[in-house]
Amino acid sequence: MAKPVEVMNLTKNFRHPMKVWDKIEAVKDFSFSVETGEIVGFVGHNGAGKTTTIKMMMGFIAPTSGEISIFGQNAGSIEVKKKVGFLPERPYFYSELTSMELLKYFGKLSGMKGSSLIDKAEKVLRRVGLYNDRNRKLSGYSKGMLQRIGIAQSIIHDPELVIMDEPMSGLDPIGRREVKEIIRSLKREGRSVIFSSHILSDIENLSDRVLIIEKGVRKSFGTVREIVRPENIRFSIEFGGPDEMKDAAFSLFKGIRVSSDRFIIDCQDLADFNSKLAVIVQKGYTVHDAKGVYPSLEEIVFKGSSEAGHE
Numbered sequence: 001m002a003k004p005v006e007v008m009n010l011t012k013n014f015r016h017p018m019k020v021w022d023k024i025e026a027v028k029d030f031s032f033s034v035e036t037g038e039i040v041g042f043v044g045h046n047g048a049g050k051t052t053t054i055k056m057m058m059g060f061i062a063p064t065s066g067e068i069s070i071f072g073q074n075a076g077s078i079e080v081k082k083k084v085g086f087l088p089e090r091p092y093f094y095s096e097l098t099s100m101e102l103l104k105y106f107g108k109l110s111g112m113k114g115s116s117l118i119d120k121a122e123k124v125l126r127r128v129g130l131y132n133d134r135n136r137k138l139s140g141y142s143k144g145m146l147q148r149i150g151i152a153q154s155i156i157h158d159p160e161l162v163i164m165d166e167p168m169s170g171l172d173p174i175g176r177r178e179v180k181e182i183i184r185s186l187k188r189e190g191r192s193v194i195f196s197s198h199i200l201s202d203i204e205n206l207s208d209r210v211l212i213i214e215k216g217v218r219k220s221f222g223t224v225r226e227i228v229r230p231e232n233i234r235f236s237i238e239f240g241g242p243d244e245m246k247d248a249a250f251s252l253f254k255g256i257r258v259s260s261d262r263f264i265i266d267c268q269d270l271a272d273f274n275s276k277l278a279v280i281v282q283k284g285y286t287v288h289d290a291k292g293v294y295p296s297l298e299e300i301v302f303k304g305s306s307e308a309g310h311e
């Protein structure tokens with residue numbers, strides 16, 4: 001069976017608005033794929049190329065070169081549209097409509113009608129927490145409510161793949177948590193989700209795989225564990241001992257730090273960690289904590305990572 005998304009050597013250049021001889025390379029020759037039931041997070045700074053990639057996957061703009069296959073078919077084709085839901089970066093809906101009217105409108109566009117459309121619209125409104133507001137006009141909705149109605153329209157037709165451009169943007173922590181829960185529930189139903197975000201902690205705890213885009217270039221693609229590779233783990237040991245052994249502790253290794261009543265030593269790698277641990281135990285100190293900590297995705301992205309992960 002064809003994968004929900006297969007992108008190969010995708011490139012998009014825009015004409016420069018001022019300098020006609022110049023071009024803007026928004027997306028440069030990158031490839032990735034999305035498996036069924038997988039959540040893939042796009043992360044990158046402003047202007048990295050996230051929205052441009054999403055627009056090409058939706059068939060709104062044509063790639064300069066490269067291939068996009070959505071369920072084995074061309075992006076933007078009618079067959080693909082039936083299977084894909086989309087939440088734009090800045091959704092705009094006619095504000096005189098109620099959320100119920102809006103969902104009925106989008107449902108009809110997907111060929112739904114009658115009582116089954118009403119049932120479905122009510123179910124989706126409950127799912128996004130807007131059922132009690134279903135007969136209110138969108139003009140009276142808060143930003144968070146508008147974001148949720150945007151999500152509702154993207155899933156009204158039971159798409160197999162949902163593409164969301166910044167679904168958590170501008171939401172407070174509770175709103176973000178609710179949207180994350182909706183995304184997780186889509187995965188539980190076997191759907192695939194692609195979403196973009198600047199908030200690395202959201203990407204980190206929601207995505208099965210992460211695509212890090214930097215200035216149009218794929219920087220990394222893989223699970224969070226693959227991206228924050230084992231060689232980036234920071235090992236440290238916390239230990240202590242009776243007062244008469246404390247002065248001697250400083251001569252054990254260079255770089256010992258003191259925190260409250262304990263000594264902390266950072267280690268270069270696993271071998272260094274094991275040998276230092278052996279010395280500490282052999283000299284009769286008490287080990288309070290010995291661990292290897294993975295850096296966060298944030299540290300990796302801001303530190304600048306090299307290509308990691310796989311297709």
Ligand SMILES: Nc1ncnc2c1ncn2[C@@H]1O[C@H](COP(=O)(O)OP(=O)(O)OP(=O)(O)O)[C@@H](O)[C@H]1O
Pocket residue numbers: 014015017024025026044045046047048049050051052053089
């Ligand atoms: N229609 C266009 N014409 C010219 N340049 C464009 C056009 N659309 C996007 N760009 C440029 O392409 C680059 C990528 O933009 P894109 O909107 O894809 O970034 P993004 O990662 O979605 O950023 P953000 O986080 O701000 O939403 C930017 O330099 C942008 O200015």
Ligand SMILES: [Mg+2]
Pocket residue numbers: 050051052089165
């Ligand atoms: Mg964008």
